[in-house]
Each structure stands twice: as C-alpha cells, then as structure tokens.
Amino acid sequence: MAAEPQVSGWRRWCWHGVYALIIVALGAGLYGASRRVDYTWRWDRLPQYIVSTEGEDIRAPFDGFVAFSADGKTLTVTEMKGAGTERYTGFAQVLVGQGDLVFQNDVLARKPGIRPGPLLVGLGLTLEISALSLVFALLLGLVAGLGRVAHNPAARNLAATYVEIIRGTPLLVQIFIFYFFIGTVLQLSAFAAGVAALAVFTGAYVAEIVRAGIEGVPRGQMEAARSLGMSTAQAMRHVVLPQALRRMLPPLAGQFINLIKDSSLVSVMALTDLTKAGREVVSSTFSPFEVWFSVAALYLLLTGSLSLLVRRLERRLAHD
Amino acid sequence: MTEPLIELRGVGKSYANGTQALKGVSLTVARGEVVCIVGPSGSGKSTLLRTLNALEGIDQGRVVVDGIDVHARGTDLNRLRTHVGMVFQQFNLFPHMTALQNVMLAPQRVLKLSVNEARQRAEALLAKVGLLAKADTRPAQLSGGQQQRVAIARALAMQPSIMLFDEPTSALDPEMVGEVLDVMQTLAREGMTMCVVTHEMGFARAVAHRVVFMDGGEAVYDDAPPAFFAAPRNERLRAFLGQVLKN
Ligand SMILES: Nc1ncnc2c1ncn2[C@@H]1O[C@H](COP(=O)(O)OP(=O)(O)O)[C@@H](O)[C@H]1O
Ligand SMILES: [Mg+2]
Numbered sequence: 001m002a003a004e005p006q007v008s009g010w011r012r013w014c015w016h017g018v019y020a021l022i023i024v025a026l027g028a029g030l031y032g033a034s035r036r037v038d039y040t041w042r043w044d045r046l047p048q049y050i051v052s053t054e055g056e057d058i059r060a061p062f063d064g065f066v067a068f069s070a071d072g073k074t075l076t077v078t079e080m081k082g083a084g085t086e087r088y089t090g091f092a093q094v095l096v097g098q099g100d101l102v103f104q105n106d107v108l109a110r111k112p113g114i115r116p117g118p119l120l121v122g123l124g125l126t127l128e129i130s131a132l133s134l135v136f137a138l139l140l141g142l143v144a145g146l147g148r149v150a151h152n153p154a155a156r157n158l159a160a161t162y163v164e165i166i167r168g169t170p171l172l173v174q175i176f177i178f179y180f181f182i183g184t185v186l187q188l189s190a191f192a193a194g195v196a197a198l199a200v201f202t203g204a205y206v207a208e209i210v211r212a213g214i215e216g217v218p219r220g221q222m223e224a225a226r227s228l229g230m231s232t233a234q235a236m237r238h239v240v241l242p243q244a245l246r247r248m249l250p251p252l253a254g255q256f257i258n259l260i261k262d263s264s265l266v267s268v269m270a271l272t273d274l275t276k277a278g279r280e281v282v283s284s285t286f287s288p289f290e291v292w293f294s295v296a297a298l299y300l301l302l303t304g305s306l307s308l309l310v311r312r313l314e315r316r317l318a319h320d
Numbered sequence: 321m322t323e324p325l326i327e328l329r330g331v332g333k334s335y336a337n338g339t340q341a342l343k344g345v346s347l348t349v350a351r352g353e354v355v356c357i358v359g360p361s362g363s364g365k366s367t368l369l370r371t372l373n374a375l376e377g378i379d380q381g382r383v384v385v386d387g388i389d390v391h392a393r394g395t396d397l398n399r400l401r402t403h404v405g406m407v408f409q410q411f412n413l414f415p416h417m418t419a420l421q422n423v424m425l426a427p428q429r430v431l432k433l434s435v436n437e438a439r440q441r442a443e444a445l446l447a448k449v450g451l452l453a454k455a456d457t458r459p460a461q462l463s464g465g466q467q468q469r470v471a472i473a474r475a476l477a478m479q480p481s482i483m484l485f486d487e488p489t490s491a492l493d494p495e496m497v498g499e500v501l502d503v504m505q506t507l508a509r510e511g512m513t514m515c516v517v518t519h520e521m522g523f524a525r526a527v528a529h530r531v532v533f534m535d536g537g538e539a540v541y542d543d544a545p546p547a548f549f550a551a552p553r554n555e556r557l558r559a560f561l562g563q564v565l566k567n
Contacts, residue, residue: 224412228426
C-alpha cells in the first residue's frame with residue numbers, strides 16, 4: 001500500500017473540525033426541515049418495538065374457570081363444557097381472580113421479562129435469510145466460478161450464461177419470478193423461495209469473485225502441481241483454491257454485506273424481515289420517520305459490524 | 321547407457337498465435353544420461369522440455385518417454401508425469417505450504433502414501449538438499465537458492481526416472497547458483513537421467529554427457545562436451561558460444 005500524504009499537526013485537527021461541522025450542519029438542516037412539516041416526533045414509542053418489556057401474555061386456552069393454588073403460584077383453568085384443565089406457573093402479573101369465568105384468549109397473566117420487539121424479530125429473520133442464502137450462494141458460486149475457468153465448453157458456456165442472465169436482470173424481478181413462478185411450480189414456501197432467489201442472485205457475483213481469485217493465482221502453480229502427477233481437480237483443491245481463497249475473502253465479505261442489504265427486497269413476499277417489520281410498525285404507530293430511521297440504523301449496525309470484521313480479516317491476511 | 325529413455329522423432333509445435341516453436345526436432349536420451357540444452361532465448365528450449373511431460377501438446381512427430389507415447393490419445397498423463405520430475409525457472413513452490421508440506425503433497429495425494437511415509441521421504445530429501453533445518457519454513461522466508469533446492473526435493477519425492485530442469489539457476493542471484501548446481505551434480509553422479517536447459521556453460525562442460533544446441537526451433541548441433549565447446553563445426557553455434565563465453 002502506498003503511503004498516504006500526511007497532513008500533519010494542527011491542520012489535521014482543523015480538517016476533522018470541518019468534518020464535524022459539516023455533519024452537524026447536515027443534522028441541523030434535517031432537523032429544521034422536519035420542523036417545517038407538520039409532524040409530531042414520538043421517539044418514545046419506538047423502543048418497545050425493538051425490545052418489548054411488557055412480557056408475554058398467558059391466554060386462556062378455552063372458556064372456563066380460574067383457580068389458584070394455596071400459595072398462589074399455580075394457576076389452573078378448568079374447561080366449562082368439558083374435562084380440559086391447564087396449569088400455568090412462573091407468571092409475574094395476574095389479571096384474573098379466584099373463581100373468575102374467563103373466555104378463550106382472555107389474558108390471564110403475564111410472564112415477566114424482556115422480549116424482542118417486532119423490529120428485532122425482523123432483524124433476526126433478515127440475518128437468518130442472509131446467512132442461509134450466503135451458504136448456498138458460496139456453493140453455487142464456487143461451482144459456477146470453476147465452470148467459468150474450466151476447459152470444457154459446456155461448463156464454460158453454462159456458467160457464463162448463468163452469470164450474464166443474473167447480472168443482467170434486476171433482483172426484484174428475479175424475486176418475483178422465484179416467488180410466483182418457481183415457488184409455485186416447486187411448491188416452495190415464501191422463505192425457501194426468498195432464500196433461493198437471494199442465493200441464485202448472489203451466487204452469480206460469487207462466481208465472478210471465484211473466477212478472478214483463481215485467475216489471480218500464477219499459472220506456474222497449476223503447472224507445478226500437474227507436473228507432479230496431480231489431476232486438475234487435485235491441483236485445484238490443494239494448490240490453486242487455497243491461494244485463491246485468500247484473494248477472495250475481502251470481496252466475498254463485501255458481497256455478504258450487499259446480500260444483507262439486498263435481502264430487504266424479500267419483504268415483497270409474505271416474509272416479515274426487518275423491512276417488512278418496519279412497514280408493519282409504521283402502520284400501527286403512524287410514526288414513519290422514526291421507524292425508518294431506526295430500521296436504517298439496524299441495517300447499518302449489521303453491515304457496519306461486518307465491515308469492521310472484514311477490515312480486521314484483511315489486515316491479518318496482509319501480515320501472513 | 322544404451323537403452324533410450326526419451327525419444328523425440330520430428331517433433332513440431334506451433335502455438336495458437338502462429339509462432340512455430342519447434343520445427344522437426346529429433347533427439348534421444350539414454351538412461352542415466354545428462355543432456356544439457358543450450359541456445360538463444362526464444363529458440364524453443366522450454367517448449368521442447370514441456371512437450372516431454374505434456375505440459376505442451378505437439379502438432380507433428382512423436383515423443384516417447386519411458387516407453388510411453390506421451391502425446392498418443394488415451395495416455396494416462398498423470399501417471400506419466402509421476403515418472404518425469406520438473407524443476408522450473410521460477411521455482412513455483414506452493415506459497416501456502418511449508419517446505420516439508422511442499423515435498424509431501426504429491427506423494428500423499430498421488431502415490432497415496434500415509435502421512436508418516438510421506439514425511440519420512442520428504443525429510444530424507446530435504447536432508448539430501450541440505451535443508452532439513454528449514455522443513456517448517458514457508459517459501460517466502462527462503463532465499464532463491466533454498467527455494468530451488470526445495471523444488472528439486474519436491475520433484476524427487478515422486479521418485480521419477482527422469483528429471484527436467486528449465487533454466488533452474490536463471491532467476492537466482494549469482495552467489496546462490498553454486499548451491500543449486502551442486503545438488504544437480506550430485507543427482508547426475510547418482511545416475512539420474514536429466515535434461516537441463518541452462519546458460520551455465522561451466523556446468524554443461526563438467527557434468528553433461530552431451531550438449532544440444534537449439535536455434536530457431538531446431539536442434540542444430542549435438543555432441544559430447546569437449547568437442548561441442550572446442551571445435552564446433554556449426555557457424556550459428558560458434559557465434560552463440562562466442563557471445564556466451566565472452567562474459
Ligand atoms: N504460450 C505461448 N504462446 C505463444 N507463443 C509462445 C508461448 N510460449 C513460447 N512461445 C514462443 O515460442 C518460441 C519458443 O519459446 P520458448 O520455448 O520459451 O524458448 P526458450 O525457452 O528457448 O527461450 C518463442 O518465440 C516464444 O515467443
Ligand atoms: Mg525458456
């Protein structure tokens with residue numbers, strides 16, 4: 001890496017000051033602009049959609065009567081028109097009394113504790129979809145990338161066609177095709193169709209990363225391995241790919257960050273990922289500004305920690 | 321020293337871009353013979369060597385190595401290559417492995433030796449090239465001369481009957497040339513069949529049984545060292561030797 005020209009001493013701090021000033025000015029501008037529109041900011045509503053402290057409701061499973069044990073720690077519901085009974089323990093707050101008549105789905109009590117709110121649950125699904133898609137994208141990309149550098153014309157052309165089609169069409173359109181066409185034909189759940197669409201999309205980019213990684217390994221490596229009697233596959237597996245992997249890691253990590261962001265598009269299917277959760281929270285709070293800023297911050301949290309990790313990885317590989 | 325181990329008959333080779341690198345080369349190398357190949361840059365020396373283990377294909381002629389018709393359809397090239405070791409100008413060691421792992425890899429994967437067998441063999445060979453102490457060192461931490469000695473050990477680990485060297489000392493600093501040539505001389509004395517492309521005329525004179533002069537894709541002149549260097553009857557060779565031996 002070429003040494004950057006050093007800006008030294010007080011001048012450097014000056015420029016940091018300029019940076020801070022511009023950020024503050026932008027923030028102030030944003031604040032001013034939001035004051036001009038008729039909008040009531042209700043940030044206080046938001047935390048409960050990220051982490052809910054309300055606890056979990058215990059609801060009556062059927063119409064029946066409530067009874068408590070002598071120590072009051074066990075609650076029993078006895079079915080009114082039948083023989084069913086149900087016991088509950090470990091609740092914090094009781095909302096019914098001894099002998100009360102309750103109807104199905106009435107809240108009897110609340111379990112204590114902190115629960116993830118809808119936004120955090122959405123974040124979880126986003127992570128789950130991204131991670132799962134990544135695994136399949138890596139496999140697909142490895143196969144297609146090897147196809148790109150293969151001598152066999154069928155493998156070459158197949159891989160090239162796949163990459164060109166995927167890279168030449170919008171992801172949103174691909175998602176619709178996976179959801180409405182492939183998902184219907186193969187009877188896939190929305191989740192499976194979403195993972196498949198993202199994996200197929202990202203796999204095309206991974207294939208190019210794999211191809212570039214392999215082509216970056218000097219030709220002499222393959223020749224040396226072949227001259228020792230190793231097959232092409234053995235040479236790939238033991239000599240070329242391990243070296244290509246080092247070059248591939250940084251761009252692969254970047255592709256994973258893209259994948260996380262791209263996954264927001266699966267919210268058009270019936271999947272409550274972070275983006276869809278944001279939409280749902282907006283419709284129940286009527287606080288779109290706060291919600292979308294929070295959703296953006298949560299995405300940034302994911303991608304930011306990932307790029308931090310990548311930077312560390314790159315530094316470690318550079319030293320090796 | 322009569323059984324031919326390598327036999328080329330009228331070998332011609334053109335690259336995809338039209339360059340005619342070999343124009344009907346015929347050459348025989350007997351078992352135990354050391355043949356040095358000299359000639360100006362671009363004369364086809366590397367190409368010739370690489371047709372012997374099928375790193376390059378040929379358009380005309382026939383190459384028979386150790387009784388195997390190298391370029392015939394259906395030849396098991398992987399098996400052929402286990403008989404033919406090759407040492408490259410740029411060493412081409414595997415940078416992600418230690419010296420020991422470099423030497424162990426092919427015996428383990430190709431010959432299916434156990435880890436212990438492969439390690440014993442590799443350690444013996446590293447000792448032979450004087451680098452047992454560097455067994456756990458990565459190539460990047462070795463000098464050029466040391467890397468080339470590891471590369472020789474790596475090729476020997478397959479117990480080949482023929483060793484090919486393509487300018488093994490051309491990428492080395494002058495003070496490291498000697499250590500590599502010493503290892504090669506030891507090999508020659510042990511009776512290894514060797515084809516060596518080199519500019520080291522001193523080595524050719526001292527070690528080779530025969531020296532072949534290549535020019536413009538042809539094997540122009542082929543003789544035992546004293547005659548080759550003393551009284552070449554070929555004009556192009558005279559010019560070449562005059563240039564090389566001047567410095
Ligand atoms: N991969 C290749 N593609 C096209 N031309 C090549 C290739 N390798 C070598 N050549 C050409 O073939 C001729 C012989 O090359 P080479 O065998 O490397 O000569 P030498 O080893 O004697 O320097 C040269 O003209 C060279 O430019
Ligand atoms: Mg050459």
